[in-house]
Amino acid sequence: MSFAAVLIPMWVLTTALIVTIIEGRPDPTASTTSGHIMLLEEQPITHSSAKMEAQSPGVPEVRVVHHQDLNKSILIALIVASTLLVGILLFLSCCWIYRQKMSKHSIGKRQKTNEVPIGTPLSALMVEFNSLMLGNRKGSVVVFNYQLLEAATNKFSESNILGEGSSGPVYRASFDGKFIAAVKKVNGIRQDAEREFENEVNWLGKIRHQNIIKLLGYCVHGKTRFLVYEMMQNGSLQTQLYGPSHGSALTWHLRLKIAVDVARGLEYLHEHCNPPAVHRDLKSSNILLDSNFNAKLSDFGLTVTLGLKSKENIKLSGNLGCVAPEYNLDGKLTDKSDVYAFGVVLLELLMGRKLVEHKAADESQSIITWAMPQLTDRSRLPNIVDRVIKDTMDLKHLYQVAAVAVLCVQPEPSYRPLITDVLHSLIPLVPMDLGGSLRIADCIPSV
Known part of the structure; x- marks a missing residue:
């Protein structure tokens, strides 16, 4: 608020007050004339009549008003109005000075937040980190x-690289040894990198679910973007299945637990997120596992609002083996597109095979094409199960999981179940201590 906007109305108000007082002042000429008339009327006719009038109880006493009293009233009014105006001016001046000081203080804090000198000790940077966590937030x-x-x-050392994603490397970040996070570097070379970066920040900034990765923050440095996530100690599902361990850490029940976690994350996106969303890039490399093998969905750069029917200006996910046929061919995108991708992940958990197997230099075969005839044959099904978990499950449970996978990867979207139905089918197969409803007495495998 400017001073002119306040002072002008105050000046007008004070002027009006003074004018009102002056206009209310009696006319000196009229006062004198009326005074003479009153005095003439009061001249006694006779001595006796004056004496009687003085003794009459009903006759009012007449007083003469002097001009000096009126001048004093005007002077007092002017003093009061001036004092009031000066007081208001002093109050507004104090408010303006205080506001300017607070504005300079906040600007200085932001500059300090964004400009940390190179070579600052990590302990000092941790103070900066704590202040960021408490205050400098976007949403x-x-x-x-x-x-x-x-x-x-x-300095983004190669020894701290956790993995290599489609958008860039992921680094292990240690903040003073007390807090560990994962930092994904998004290179600005690709045409869609900026849009995917903003999309991920927007979606993960408002999503809170135990089976969706937590985005701690981001950084913009020149043309390079960085995304900071919570640390997932066991890496991705892809690394666990096809890395050095070849899935040896993933028991049958852990695999089902991972499937249930993924289904819960998708159910949140489809049913409870506002607005509902389609992940659109679900695959084993985007399913991350924490120290207890709790699974969380990650990489929301391609996520879109549910109901989008066209693939114009929307890039297909990186791995076509997870893309639903109707979206790949006609651009139709629904929640059933995520269900198809979930079915592919479920087949990977079941068989421990990659999405595409290269049989020869120019020949390859998808996991669905290879597995579909055997998934529906109960006599052949146990032979295609991952050797790590072979003969460790109840065959009834194996048949049920295979049936769910087959339904999820149906070419016709209307034949696929909702992710909620998939979740309710798998929960009874997971032990209670892993988040399911299966009692441990029911876990004895029947080979």
Whole structure:
């Protein structure tokens, strides 16, 4: 608010007050004339009549008003009005000075947040990190300082690389050894990199679910973007299945638990997220596992609002083996598209095979084409199960999981179940201590 906007109305108000007082002042000429008339009327006719009038109880006493009293009233009014105006001016001046000081203080804080000198000790950067976590947020996501990430990753050393994603490497970040996070570097070379980065920040900034990765914050440094996630100690499902361990850490019940976790994450997106969303890039590399093998969906760069029917300006997910046929061919995208991708992941958990097997230099075969005839044959089904979990499950449970997978990968979307129905089919197969409803006494395998 400017001073002129306040002072002008105050000046007008004071002027009006003074004018009103002056206009209410009696006319001196009229007062004198009326005074003479009153005095003439009061001249005694006779001595006796004056004496009687003085003794009459009903006759009012007449007083003469002097001009000096009126001048004093006007002077007092002017003093009061001036004092009031000066007081208001002093109050507004104090408010303006206080506002200017607070504005400079907040600007200084933001500049300090965004400009940390190179070479600052990591302990000092941790103070900066704590202040970021408490205050400098965009919605519910922290805006990280580049120097802070650089120090936490040891200048993005190759020894801190956790993996390589489609958009860039993922680094292990240690903030003073007390807090560990994962930092994904998004290179700005690709045409869609900026749009996917903004899409991921927007979606993960408002999603809170135990089976969806938590985005701690982001950083913009030149043309490079960084996304900071919670640390997932066991990496991706893809690494667990096809990495050095070849799925040896994943028991039958752990695999079913992972499937249930993924289904819960998708159910939240489809049924409870506002607005409902389609992940659109569900695959084993985007399913991350924490230290207890709790699974969380990640990589929301391609996520779109549920109901989108066209693939114009929307890139297909990186792995076509997970893309539903109707979307690949006609651009039709629904929640059933995610159900198809979930079916593919379920087949990977079941068989431990990659999406596409290369039989020869120019020949390859998808997991669905290879497995479909055997999934519906109970006599052949146990032979295609991953050797790590072979003969460790109840065959009835194996048949049920295979049936769910077959329904999910149906070419016709209307034949696929809702993800809620898939979830309710799998929960009874997971032990209670892993988040299911299966009692441990029912877990004895029948070979």
